[in-house]
Amino acid sequence: MAIIRDVMPAFDLLQPSSAADAQKLLQEHGSDAWIMAGGLDSFDWLKDRIKKPKVLVDLSGIDELKGIRVTGDGVEIGAMTTLTEVAEHPEIRKNYSVLSQAVSVVASPQIRNQGTLGGNVSQDVRCWYYRGGWPCYRAGGNICYADTPVGRNREHAIFGADRCVAVHPSDSVPALIALDAKFVVQTSKGEKTVDAENYYIGPDLDITRINMLQPGDLLTAIRIPSTWAGATFYFEKVRDRNVWDFPLMNVASAIVLSGGAISRIRLAVNAVSPRPMRLKNVEDAVVGKPADASTGEMAGKLAVQGAVPLQFNAYKIPLMRNLVKRAVCGVAGQQAYGALTGDLDTQEVAWNS
Amino acid sequence: MSDRNDLKSGENPPKTITRRNFILGVIAGGAAVGAASYRFLAPRGRTYSTGERLITVNVNGKPRRVDVMKQETLAWTLRYKLGLTGTKLGCDRAECGACTVLIDNVPHYGCSVLTHTVRGRNVTTIEGLASADGRLHPVQQAVIDEQGFQCAFCMSGFLMATVGFLKTNPNPTRKELAHGISGNLCRCQDYNKILDAMMRGAEYMRDGIPAGKTLTAIAGNPAAGDDATAALARGA
Ligand SMILES: Cc1cc2nc3c(=O)[nH]c(=O)nc-3n(C[C@H](O)[C@H](O)[C@H](O)COP(=O)(O)OP(=O)(O)OC[C@H]3O[C@@H](n4cnc5c(N)ncnc54)[C@H](O)[C@@H]3O)c2cc1C
Ligand code: SF4
Ligand code: FES
Ligand code: FES
16 A cells, blocks of 8 residues: 655656657666656656656657647657547547547546556556565566465466566557557667567566666657558456556457458457567467357467466456457447446446346 | 746756856857757756746646745645645545646646646646635535535545536536546545536536525625535635
8 A cells, every 4th residue: 555655755857848858868867767758657656765766857848749640651649648638539539449448448537637658558567566666576686476375466467477477557558559559769779660569578588677668768659550440449458446447457459351251350468468468379360260259269269378377367367268259259249438438337238248 | 937948957057057158058068959958968967957946836827936846746735835735635646536636627636746847837726616706616516505525535636527527528427427537536435426416516517506506615704604615615
């Protein structure tokens, strides 16, 4: 439980007004600096005195990082665009609605009004041992407190564990993977564009980092190509409470059907592994098959092959099987999503059916 | 006065530095990287920060000069520097909504905003809802008429979230309103009564407060009803 302890310890606050200045400051201060977008993932770390950056670089005054542009080939979303703006943007709702659905179920209205897309995709894991300042592997230590017979690991990983069993907590990322989004990153060596799924790093590669960013790097934009515009989409999030709670699991798919058969598909699941997972093997297996219940069954079974549950999260295996099944064959039935219309009952029906 | 273009006052820079001298100095040093960048270039080993601690924030329509630490949250400034204690701190972690205020008409958690990031922007708190002549805001009036809260610790936050939501959707269904203000928790748990009050508030905003119901927030005014009304206006 959070303890309210007076104000945060002192740091210096730098407020650049251009991305170039921000990058310069970040490079100058290196690992002493912390990027602050909306701050909603940052403040807990600072208030709890677990991360102690000397310098905060506040991106909120950089107009060029804000807003959504419809381009010749899709849309480009500035890293500092708020989740509310993404959720409500007419072009995104019309052609890339899997993303509006995903960001509409993040946290709470006030958090969506301030939290940015760049921050949402770059946020750190929520494992409470790590967040609570325990010196675990991810914190640079020598043990995982979650992966023990009595560790609290109901929310943790069934795939991709390597010492660390934390999951990636973002709701927006699976939708971005389904849309084949590209992340635009400014590094000291210039601009890099990476596929959404390749922005992330698993503990096998570097246990203390959640994404490819090195000190000094800045995510400036997310580009969604028009490849999947107007496809048939599916998004579903399962969580304990309708508001605030992180996903126990979520799933997103984009499907193009031709004559009842799946001609193209992208499929991603989050909160099952330290990296957001694109299910390439399932995609390959269902192409050319009808989008029906038997294909869905097969997809679900294939998706969970190799899953390794921990003490308290075996429920995630049937959950993932069912979510993948729905994301492959439930597409036709999934129209207006409750969160977009404000209709909470619709959401519940989607979960219980 | 004080905005993002304030000259930095870091730990070390000479107190008498002027922006002009500073720019000239930087240019002379060959370190300028762009028109907007001079503000961040400092001699090696020195950290320049964003300007003065004495900043201006527009709160409830008035520019307020206030001395703010870099790491200070808006809820902290409002409560402990400006005396606006109607904004509550419940969790200090973006998890309860008690601290909700409007920033440029949009609901935010005051506990999770750095005050330095709202320089020059318009902040509205519960104290800013009643009109200057003391008449309650329609949503405040509705809270009285519907007896919307029990202990009312969560009340200011709910009111600010509702007023902000109604700006985007003045005629919501009950479900839409519930969804719109779902970022607020009530520990006394009567969400139905809260929703009754907030729906009534939406109605008063559209159709006006029925004659005879209008109360004013000025304590001691016979028309004001009782102390509770004044307390409501202060968010106490
Ligand atoms: C109570 C609570 C509930 C939540 N529930 C959910 C939920 O249900 N689903 C969900 O997906 N999320 C949830 N979140 C997380 C929240 O959505 C994210 O914290 C928020 O979107 C982060 O955005 P921000 O702009 O506030 O990030 P910040 O805190 O400013 O940044 C987050 C991280 O990303 C880095 N960063 C930010 N922008 C950039 C950039 N442009 N380039 C490089 N690095 C950057 C920062 O340094 C920091 O490490 C919740 C958060 C809270 C506090
Ligand atoms: S799951 Fe990862 S973050 Fe959590 S305690 Fe283990 S090593 Fe640390
Ligand atoms: S005090 Fe800010 S959300 Fe609880
Ligand atoms: S009325 Fe007591 S917390 Fe809401």
